[in-house]
Amino acid sequence: MSGALLSFEHVTYHYPESARAALSDVSFAVQPGEFCLLAGLSGSGKSSLLRAACGLAPHFHGGRFAGRVELAGLDTREHGPARLGSFAGALFQDPETQLVTSTVRAELALALESRGHGATAVARGVEEVALALGIDALLDRSTQELSGGEQQRVALGAALAGRPRIVLLDEPTSQLDPVAGDELVALLRRLNQDWETTIVLAEHRLERCLAAVDRVIALDGGRVVCDGEPQAFAQWASDAAPALQTPGAKLFALAGLHPAPVGVRQARAALRARALLPAQDTTGASSDPVGPADPPAARSRMRRAKRPPAALALRGVWHELRDGPAILRGVTLELAPGESVALMGRNGAGKSTLLRHAAGLLEPTRGKLERAGRVALLLQNPGDYFIHERVEQEASAEALAQVGLSDAATRSPRDLSGGERQRLALAIVTDTCPPAGTGDSSERLPAPAVLALDEPTRGMDRLAKAELAAELRQRAAAGQAVIVATHDPEFAAACAQRAILLADGRVIADGPTAELLAGGWYFATETARILGGAGGALLPERGAEILRRSAPVELAS
Amino acid sequence: MFYRRLASPLHAARASVGALWALSLTAASLILYHPLVLLALLLGVLGAAWGAGVGPRLTRSLRMAVIVALPIVLVNVLVSRDGLTVFARLGDLGPFGQGNLTLEALVYGGVIALKVTLLILVTALAGLAIDPDELLRIFRRLSFRSALTATLATRMLPLLSADSQRLAEAQRTRPGGARGGARARVALLSAVVAGSLDRAMDVAATLEVRGFAATRRSTRRHGSLRRPLSRHDIAFAASAVAILTLALIGRLTNVASFEAYPQVDLPLNFGTLALCVALLAAVLLPFCDRRGIEP
Numbered sequence: 001m002s003g004a005l006l007s008f009e010h011v012t013y014h015y016p017e018s019a020r021a022a023l024s025d026v027s028f029a030v031q032p033g034e035f036c037l038l039a040g041l042s043g044s045g046k047s048s049l050l051r052a053a054c055g056l057a058p059h060f061h062g063g064r065f066a067g068r069v070e071l072a073g074l075d076t077r078e079h080g081p082a083r084l085g086s087f088a089g090a091l092f093q094d095p096e097t098q099l100v101t102s103t104v105r106a107e108l109a110l111a112l113e114s115r116g117h118g119a120t121a122v123a124r125g126v127e128e129v130a131l132a133l134g135i136d137a138l139l140d141r142s143t144q145e146l147s148g149g150e151q152q153r154v155a156l157g158a159a160l161a162g163r164p165r166i167v168l169l170d171e172p173t174s175q176l177d178p179v180a181g182d183e184l185v186a187l188l189r190r191l192n193q194d195w196e197t198t199i200v201l202a203e204h205r206l207e208r209c210l211a212a213v214d215r216v217i218a219l220d221g222g223r224v225v226c227d228g229e230p231q232a233f234a235q236w237a238s239d240a241a242p243a244l245q246t247p248g249a250k251l252f253a254l255a256g257l258h259p260a261p262v263g264v265r266q267a268r269a270a271l272r273a274r275a276l277l278p279a280q281d282t283t284g285a286s287s288d289p290v291g292p293a294d295p296p297a298a299r300s301r302m303r304r305a306k307r308p309p310a311a312l313a314l315r316g317v318w319h320e321l322r323d324g325p326a327i328l329r330g331v332t333l334e335l336a337p338g339e340s341v342a343l344m345g346r347n348g349a350g351k352s353t354l355l356r357h358a359a360g361l362l363e364p365t366r367g368k369l370e371r372a373g374r375v376a377l378l379l380q381n382p383g384d385y386f387i388h389e390r391v392e393q394e395a396s397a398e399a400l401a402q403v404g405l406s407d408a409a410t411r412s413p414r415d416l417s418g419g420e421r422q423r424l425a426l427a428i429v430t431d432t433c434p435p436a437g438t439g440d441s442s443e444r445l446p447a448p449a450v451l452a453l454d455e456p457t458r459g460m461d462r463l464a465k466a467e468l469a470a471e472l473r474q475r476a477a478a479g480q481a482v483i484v485a486t487h488d489p490e491f492a493a494a495c496a497q498r499a500i501l502l503a504d505g506r507v508i509a510d511g512p513t514a515e516l517l518a519g520g521w522y523f524a525t526e527t528a529r530i531l532g533g534a535g536g537a538l539l540p541e542r543g544a545e546i547l548r549r550s551a552p553v554e555l556a557s
Numbered sequence: 558m559f560y561r562r563l564a565s566p567l568h569a570a571r572a573s574v575g576a577l578w579a580l581s582l583t584a585a586s587l588i589l590y591h592p593l594v595l596l597a598l599l600l601g602v603l604g605a606a607w608g609a610g611v612g613p614r615l616t617r618s619l620r621m622a623v624i625v626a627l628p629i630v631l632v633n634v635l636v637s638r639d640g641l642t643v644f645a646r647l648g649d650l651g652p653f654g655q656g657n658l659t660l661e662a663l664v665y666g667g668v669i670a671l672k673v674t675l676l677i678l679v680t681a682l683a684g685l686a687i688d689p690d691e692l693l694r695i696f697r698r699l700s701f702r703s704a705l706t707a708t709l710a711t712r713m714l715p716l717l718s719a720d721s722q723r724l725a726e727a728q729r730t731r732p733g734g735a736r737g738g739a740r741a742r743v744a745l746l747s748a749v750v751a752g753s754l755d756r757a758m759d760v761a762a763t764l765e766v767r768g769f770a771a772t773r774r775s776t777r778r779h780g781s782l783r784r785p786l787s788r789h790d791i792a793f794a795a796s797a798v799a800i801l802t803l804a805l806i807g808r809l810t811n812v813a814s815f816e817a818y819p820q821v822d823l824p825l826n827f828g829t830l831a832l833c834v835a836l837l838a839a840v841l842l843p844f845c846d847r848r849g850i851e852p
Contacts, residue, residue, distance in 0.1 A: 059765075081765040086768065102688065144715055387741075428731060
């Protein structure tokens with residue numbers, strides 16, 4: 001491991017009062033200038049590994065630590081996070097908790113001031129990092145006013161201000177829209193290539209960054225289970241860990257193609273070489289020989305069909321802030337019972353505001369809303385719902401059973417995993433009986449006519465997302481209208497029949513998901529990008545079907 | 558009710574000058590007693606708030622100030638036994654003696670209430686228009702960690718406020734809406750406290766990796782960076798000096814003299830009116846120059 005910037009030697013780590021090892025016999029070394037991706041499901045140890053690398057584990061978190069971690073030649077058992085911070089910048093999941101001062105300039109200056117730099121060096125450092133990250137226009141803005149994407153960039157800027165040799169990032173794109181997420185990954189790649197900054201990035205949405213990295217370290221149960229180049233990882237995931245497969249790799253695996261691709265460009269090149277690349281047709285109308293899900297025809301059917309009374313209707317809804325901008329500008333849309341809709345758009349497009357109007361938390365300044373019944377709204381942070389000490393106090397036994405949490409009834413809501421917390425919050429908002437001990441349990445509320453979810457997949461791994469998508473499809477099939485605000489095209493494709501694209505408070509596109517997410521650059525699934533939108537295929541299963549029918553002989557052989 | 562960078566001359570001035578200007582207003586409010594002069598100062602502060610773009614937010618503070626000020630007047634009228642002009646007799650109040658309410662007590666209570674209102678408004682204006690980070694950075698030369706801790710406190714307050722709003726909103730989305738009653742409020746409060754502890758842990762971890770524990774004071778050899786005085790720095794510094802000078806003139810001469818007891822003595826002459834106009838001008842003139850104020 002000589003010359004390594006970061007090395008782990010047989011590291012085993014237990015958090016305080018935890019019997020389960022968060023890291024178990026982990027060994028690897030990262031050389032200067034490498035761009036490493038940490039892959040793994042929730043709870044696999046990615047965050048713990050990053051915290052051990054920057055010395056927070058064990059210095060800050062405590063617990064039992066065995067083995068040896070060296071960062072820039074410093075043993076983390078002997079040097080604390082403050083000393084290690086001279087060489088490593090760290091960015092964790094929630095940017096809001098990492099902005100500790102009131103203005104962007106003060107935030108970027110803090111790390112330099114903490115290390116005793118003089119005023120000139122601080123001013124220069126702030127200016128340079130702001131220019132490098134394109135946040136120079138934000139320097140005098142209050143940190144409270146920043147959007148999620150801007151907060152994430154500023155937090156990254158604060159981590160980079162001291163010109164660290166290595167940057168450790170824990171799911172930095174989890175709160176970003178597809179555009180901002182791709183921009184951040186490109187920015188990291190530029191930092192890595194231009195300045196040889198070593199990067200270790202933990203991420204769930206592997207398709208977003210696999211093509212940009214040099215190496216992937218996959219973790220499972222705190223152990224390293226794969227360590228290799230992206231190509232080798234993609235193949236390993238296809239063979240041994242389908243939950244970590246990118247949609248592109250899954251598409252190839254289902255179509256019987258090898259090797260698994262690590263990005264859209266490589267996948268398209270492989271298909272082109274085999275003459276399998278369907279003619280690019282973003283409408284999906286003509287190139288698909290299969291034809292059962294012809295999007296324009298589906299849209300036409302949607303229009304012609306006699307629609308039942310709307311579960312939710314917004315008619316010319318405006319939301320205008322006093323002394324501020326209009327967040328929604330004349331939004332008109334209807335949701336039929338049993339319809340599932342994905343609401344997409346950039347950060348700040350008005351998605352959350354629209355859902356708050358739907359649930360009656362906000363009143364339109366103009367326009368009107370009609371609801372066929374109760375609208376259950378699940379807000380972004382499930383933890384905001386938990387005010388009791390036990391799960392059974394939060395929701396009725398029936399609601400807990402419906403989301404599969406009966407066994408967790410006596411646990412504390414704060415001890416649940418991310419996916420379980422999301423399910424408990426869902427049980428709370430869709431509950432039809434008052435929870436035990438809070439009133440007359442015989443008094444039932446009507447089931448919600450509409451279920452609205454605001455960014456429910458933040459920080460979720462692929463398995464948890466698949467479970468949630470299945471739950472939402474089930475609820476839609478039972479007649480509930482479902483509307484989900486999401487940045488994740490793969491999740492939108494998995495759970496919604498219809499997609500609505502918002503921009504600047506206006507609906508700019510509204511149509512079948514297969515059409516809307518097949519033809520875009522950013523608001524498109526990886527399968528759609530690989531196949532160029534052919535056949536309106538959004539998910540690997542359907543894409544593979546198209547590929548198999550395009551060249552049945554070759555794929556069969 | 559927290560600082561936000563806006564396009565205004567006061568926001569454009571450096572925090573130290575802004576603080577000096579606010580201190581001069583505070584001093585003037587404490588030094589002066591003449592009701593008309595205090596009213597002119599009040600008008601000036603309200604005008605300054607509009608000039609700084611925080612008028613509507615300061616109006617909320619004014620409402621709170623009125624709630625604080627009214628009891629002051631009431632208590633002074635009921636408690637004070639000074640003054641010769643009785644306007645109501647409440648009779649024998651046992652151990653409290655004769656309940657004679659006097660005009661002098663009413664006027665003096667009004668003056669104190671006016672001063673309290675001014676102090677509240679000046680504090681609110683400073684809080685809204687002077688960057689706390691920049692202000693606290695001045696004190697970092699003395700104690701980096703203490704000043705940074707104070708900075709964190711100023712940042713945590715709006716965050717906790719946002720947290721409690723978010724939690725309350727989440728409770729409203731529960732079936733049947735948020736539950737009322739003391740028990741529900743206590744549950745909500747404990748959730749906010751638990752959340753704030755989590756948040757404090759995250760902030761502490763962030764500070765650790767940013768080198769808070771390795772804090773070293775910068776030395777001269779690292780060089781210093783002098784920020785040139787802007788036109789707004791100069792204007793507000795001059796305004797602060799003018800306000801203080803006028804307040805001292807009003808106090809030391811008879812121009813703004815005022816006696817409440819034993820009988821109200823409220824001279825009103827050209828000098829008093831000139832002082833009012835001069836104070837108003839000193840407070841408001843820096844807001845007239847709106848060049849270079851964009852954040």
